[in-house]
Amino acid sequence: MRIFLILCLFISVSTFSQSDILAKEYFKNGDFNKALVEYKKIYAQPSTSIANIDAIVETYQQLEQYAEAEAFLLEVSNRVKYAGFIVELGYNFQLQKDTVNARLQYNKALETIDLQTSNAFAVAKVFQKYNLLDEAIVAYEKGMALNPEYNFNLQLARLFGEQGKIEKMFVSYIGYVEVNPFAVNNIKRSINDFISEDSQSENNILFRKILLKKAQQAPNLLWNELLSWLFVQQKDIKKAFVQEKAIFNRAPESLDRIADLATIATSEKQKETAKEIYEFIIEKSQDIETQVSANYHLLQLETNVNNKENYSEIEAKYLKLFDAFGSVSQTLKLQIAYAHFLAFYKNETGKATSFLENTLELRLTKFQKAEVKLELGDILVLQEKFNQALIYYTQIQRNLKNSSISQEARYKVAKTSYYKGDFKWAESQLKILKASTSQLTANDALDLKLLISDNKYEDSLQTALKLYAKADLLAFQNRNDEAINLLDQVLNEHKTEPIIPQALYKQAELFEGKQQFEKAASNYKAIIENYREGILIDNALFKLAELYVKHLEQPDKAKPLYEEIVFNHSDSIYFIEARKKFRALRGDAIN
Incomplete structure (x- = not known):
């Protein structure tokens, strides 16, 4: 008996699935009579869904059998208490241009919310389905007014956005995120489509005013976060920093957001603001790694100003940091940066090389040693000691096969060979790198390969390509005037x-x-x-x-x-x- 019941259930499910597939296919192809037959088979099953009922109604409407659709909806409504069917009935009248009866049904649907507030969502969703946005808004707002525990602000925000009612949209998004702060990043993405980089645009001003008003009425770090985000979109990094400081001062848990802001300021070439942010991080951080990282970035900003009068001061700062934090594996990035500064800015290549050779004596992982050797190779290229540089790069490739740093080393082998004028070997290495897991390395490799392949055949002596490669090397050596000439x-x-x-x-x-x-x-x-x-x-x-x-x-x-x-x-x-x-x-x- 049990096997028989299981077999019947399997046949029933199989029939349901087959009818569903057929019905959808017939409907898609415009064969509505056949679709209706299959949908009715599904409806005849002991359990059916709202979606199947809707499909039958829509199929009747496609066949312009409005009376049959109405009768079906009335029959279903007597068995299934679902307020959305009242809206469906109203829309069935609307399709017949009977706006009076359509409006009667729409009002009746809205009245059901007064009797049972849980109807609000169902009624609003069906209104939305038929692009009856005003009615959907009324349904959501009525539900929220009758039951303060309901939060339909997200749905309302999207509807207001569709209608171009920007202020109401912003207010609704803010109302939603106030109750659901975990959704703040999703709300930012939604609002992003309505603001621009122009701080004077109407929408930007409106959003800022709403946030400032909320901050005055009910202080909340969310408003600071959203203001900071808005200012970042407008490239007003200094104003964003004011908001981030306010957040940190009230909840000094992490400096990660402020560090991210410093990175943005650097990328936007707002160097003074970036410096101010890094100085704040150094002052507030209790974590050595964070302090070292902030000092590293701060020195990079000062170095990139390329003012030779400041070089002695910059070097003194490096040495002071090594006194404070030590020349240990934890300050490796700082040590490599110091060597780079000595070689590429002060032209003290011997001092830089000796410093890095001492760094290699520290207790370092294989990857950390590879980072040091990568910089040593670069310093040797700077000195045009190409063969010695290739030794370091090749060691990295051999010791850390298939790693991203190994691929970077291979790219440097190709670039060094290109500087030397050995275009054939450079091209062979670049072909391998086209499939690099590092997108940046792969793109750089492709660019260099195209440069070589596009120019190596035009002139048998490759004179122009050799001159260009030499200019490229001069640029690498910070000899930009010579490169330009x-x-x-x-x-x-x-x-x-x-x-x-x-x-x-x-x-x-x-x-x-x-x-x-x-x-x-x-x-x-x-x-x-x-x-x-x-x-x-x-x-x-x-x-x-x-x-x-x-x-x-x-x-x-x-x-x-x-x-x-x-x-x-x-x-x-x-x-x-x-x-x-x-x-x-x-x-x-x-x-």
Whole structure:
């Protein structure tokens, strides 16, 4: 008997599943009569779902059998107490252009919420299904008014967003996150579509005012966090820092958020703000690792100003830190940075090498030793001691096969061979790196491989490519003026060769580093005007647009450049950013 029951149940489930598949397929293909037959088979089963009932109603409506749909809904409503069916009945009248009866049913559905507040969600969802947004809003708001435990603010925020009622949307999102603070990151993502980088845009001002009002009425660290996030979107990092300090002072648990803010400030080239943030971290942190990391970043900022008058002061700071924290494995990153500073900025390569050789005597892991050897190799390349550098890079590859640092070392082997003029060996290494697990390494490898392969056949002596590689090396050595002059030689003596756009682009980047923005712009224009079919066209368009916006104060000239990327280079890595900035310059409403 038991086996018989199981067999019957299996047959029933199998029939249900088959009918469901058939019904959906028939409906999709517009064969509504056959779909209705299959849906009714499912409905005849002992247990059916709201979804199946809805499907039958919709199928009747597709067949314009409105009377049958009405009769079916009335029959179902007598058995299943689901307020959403009343809205379905109203919509059935609406399809027949009977707005009076449709409105009667809609009002009746809303009245059921007064009798049983739990109906609010069901009624609102069906209104939403038919894009009856005003009615859905009334349902949600009535439910919340009758039962304060209900929080439909998330649903309301989305509805207000669809209607373009931005202030009500912001208020609803804030109402939701106030009760559900764990959802703050999801709310940020939702709001992000409605604000821009422009701090003076209407939506940005509105959101800021709402948050400030909430902060005055009911102080909550959530409002500080959301204000900080808004200021970051607007690139107002200093204002964001004020909010983050307020959060930390009231809940001094972690400096991670403030450290993240320092990273953003650095990436946005707001160096003074970044310095202020790192100094705050150093002052407040009780954790040695955090203090060392903040001091490392602070020294990087001071070093990158490239003011030789400060070099002695910077070196003194490094030595003071080693006195305070020791030359131990925990300060390895600081030690490598100090050696790099000595070699690449003070030109004290011997002192840097000796310092790192002593570092190798510490108790280090294999990976830590690899980091030291990577820097030693770089210092040897700086000195043009290529073969000795290759020894260090190769040791890393041999000792840590298939690791990300091993792949980085292989890339440096290729780059060193390229500097030497051994393009064949460099290319063989770069081919392997195309499949690197590190996307950055893979991209760099691909760029260098294309540079070599595109230019090695044009000239049997590879004169232009060798000159370019030498200029690239000079740039690596911080000898930027010499690099620029050598690239001038490439541009003047090899005008018909394919390396010209690459030389223009490299030189433009060096001009930017020297803050010679007009010269950089001239190079980017030359690429755009003369090499539109080349691989650097989208790079040149974006870089020139950025110069116009950030340094040359000609945003109107940037707009058509961003536009060209949007409409002609959808595969560009700059596409998303260009689209965002084009819309902002065009003055699109954010909604």
